[in-house]
Amino acid sequence: MKKLNEQEMLHRMAAYCSSAERCEQDVRQKLVKAELEPEAVSRIINRLRQEKFIDEARFARAFVSDKFRFNHWGKYKIRCELLRKEISEEEIELALSSLEMEEYDQVLMDLLKTKMKSVKAKDERERYYKLLRFAVGRGFQPAEAGACLKRLWQGGYHEEFDMD
Template identity: 55%
Template sequence: MKLTESNALARVAAYCSKAERCEYDVRKKLLGWELTEEEQQRIIERLRKEKFLDERRFVQSFVKDKIRFNKWGKAKISFELRKKKIPADIINECLGELDESELDESLRKILETKNKSIKAQNDYERKTKLIRFALSRGFSMDQVLKTLTGIIGNTDEEYF
């Protein structure tokens, strides 16, 4: 669908005002409207100037939401932000500001819940399944082992 630059600006401004957006998402939207590269660049610059578009603010919101609602760890959040072409320095800065206790609490909750639903033949299999699950959510191995020790008990290195 072909839009004029002013119509596209109005639509994308409304799109950005509903939730935090990153430049990558906005560009995808603009590409669908068959705008030239120059028009897209002018629209993005205007959105930045008028504070509709702010990568740092987007990352902070994204990180907070993914930890609180999706129960993701740093690795998965970082991966998803890199897919959206967010600069590494912004990602590292925002992840560095995280409260580690909030991440630990999130990991503890998902592991306790998952532990109740796992069907395993023995402790080794149970721990392995829990570790795999937590790693797939983006938590580090050290963090997982430390949390599992608190939930299940001794997670001997011999298991891994």
């Protein structure tokens, strides 16, 4: 494979950023992998930022929206992934604040109801803790998951499922 020059890589990265929201770290990884000089990498990233191909705040909002709506991730897991992508704390907070709390709680409740159907447990306590661990693994806070589970138990929803 032939090595591309800076101008060609700029065009490729512009097309890459146009196809979906990308963060600076994703673009930087591709450019480093293409074995460009560090100065060229910086120039390309600055140009992409100037021309609004890269916008960290826009990326954070899109990431939060997609991971919540399609993957049903909780705030904690989304936050960790955004930090891993080197998004600033302020932009993460702003993006997470766009989530509607009612919808957030409803997604958690639906996840727990669905998971409850497949959880095998010898008693209610074991079922409760398995569901709690599941919710925490999805990135929901233990207090949020506990509150939803409490509502499920008070509503009698858990009694529909046999113990195995």
